[in-house]
Amino acid sequence: MRLDPETLATVEAVVSVELTLLLMLVGTLVQRHLDRETSSPRTRTIPQLALRCWVLGTGLVTVGRLAFRLEHPLAGPLGSGVLFLGFALVWVGSRAYCGVPHPWTPPFLGVAAVVAAAAIGPRPGLFVLSAAGIVASLAIAWTFVAHGPAPQRAVVRLIALLYVAHAAFLFATGLAGDRLASALRLEPSAIAALGAVFFHTAWVFAAVGLMCQGLMLRLGDAAHTDGLTGLFNRRALREEAARILELCRRKGQACAVLLADLDHFKLVNDTHGHAAGDAALRHFAAVATGCVQGGGVVGRWGGEEFCVVLPGASRARARKLALRLREAMAGARARVGGAEIAVTVSLGVAWGREAALDFAQLIARADEALYRAKEEGRDRVREAA
Numbered sequence: 001m002r003l004d005p006e007t008l009a010t011v012e013a014v015v016s017v018e019l020t021l022l023l024m025l026v027g028t029l030v031q032r033h034l035d036r037e038t039s040s041p042r043t044r045t046i047p048q049l050a051l052r053c054w055v056l057g058t059g060l061v062t063v064g065r066l067a068f069r070l071e072h073p074l075a076g077p078l079g080s081g082v083l084f085l086g087f088a089l090v091w092v093g094s095r096a097y098c099g100v101p102h103p104w105t106p107p108f109l110g111v112a113a114v115v116a117a118a119a120i121g122p123r124p125g126l127f128v129l130s131a132a133g134i135v136a137s138l139a140i141a142w143t144f145v146a147h148g149p150a151p152q153r154a155v156v157r158l159i160a161l162l163y164v165a166h167a168a169f170l171f172a173t174g175l176a177g178d179r180l181a182s183a184l185r186l187e188p189s190a191i192a193a194l195g196a197v198f199f200h201t202a203w204v205f206a207a208v209g210l211m212c213q214g215l216m217l218r219l220g221d222a223a224h225t226d227g228l229t230g231l232f233n234r235r236a237l238r239e240e241a242a243r244i245l246e247l248c249r250r251k252g253q254a255c256a257v258l259l260a261d262l263d264h265f266k267l268v269n270d271t272h273g274h275a276a277g278d279a280a281l282r283h284f285a286a287v288a289t290g291c292v293q294g295g296g297v298v299g300r301w302g303g304e305e306f307c308v309v310l311p312g313a314s315r316a317r318a319r320k321l322a323l324r325l326r327e328a329m330a331g332a333r334a335r336v337g338g339a340e341i342a343v344t345v346s347l348g349v350a351w352g353r354e355a356a357l358d359f360a361q362l363i364a365r366a367d368e369a370l371y372r373a374k375e376e377g378r379d380r381v382r383e384a385a
Contacts, residue, residue, distance in 0.1 A: 053093025
């Protein structure tokens, strides 16, 4: 099969430019959508450094390969340095995306080594460039395997596999390039161009898939999360409570529901401003989460009301936790700038087992107990009958 190396090089350049623009476009659109639609503290948007490094890195890989076509003494060193810098930036961006440190020293040392080797001669330069490309590809693969986001495990493993395959391709073409070209009846430059098109395309589409999947996961998280406190919202809490109660019924366990209301919340807003109200809500969320400590589920029920579901809790344990939560709020202060605001809480507790394990009934009973707590002076705990 006869493939013209010059034609392949042109096709490679065109495809690479288009793919780089695609990565930049999709990444920018995904980032803007995340910034506009998600406000949850648990929602991690795409780090700007990651997106910029990926776009710039893929672009430099294209520029570096085009530089090799220039008939100039500096073409080899220039192309080698730019090409490796592109791989190094993809590595930095991958580490930034995974949320791990991304030192700049190794990439620049690698660029210096590649440029120096290319300045000595074409063969040493290509050998060092191939070795550096193998190291960079394996480093990118390891970054995704070791540090990739757990919810995106399938995609990050696919990306890691692509970079391992790229390292194997560089190893094969570097050590046995002439024999491989003879076996395939292709010129070495044609093999390199075909490999570049394949891996460049595969990487960009995998990166686009990674970002789009991340968008869907984060939007799903935002749909179930209260944007101010980071707790479950009402809808998510209902779903989680239904699952918990069903599990308690199957296991023959009891379950308790606590309904909490911040005392005089409107007065906090009117006196100190809405920023103080938001701080009070976040303060309670942190205190409640610390008191529950994985033994239950905390959610924002609406406004200044919060709900705690305690699977397997006895009546005594539910009351004890409610008292601890009330005391923790009474003894702490919400911070707004340099000021501290005292916020107390009233709680209603409902407990049940077997036939009484109905979330709507438990909430209604807890709400009645909460109403009594507020009627009797607030900052207290009352149990449902």
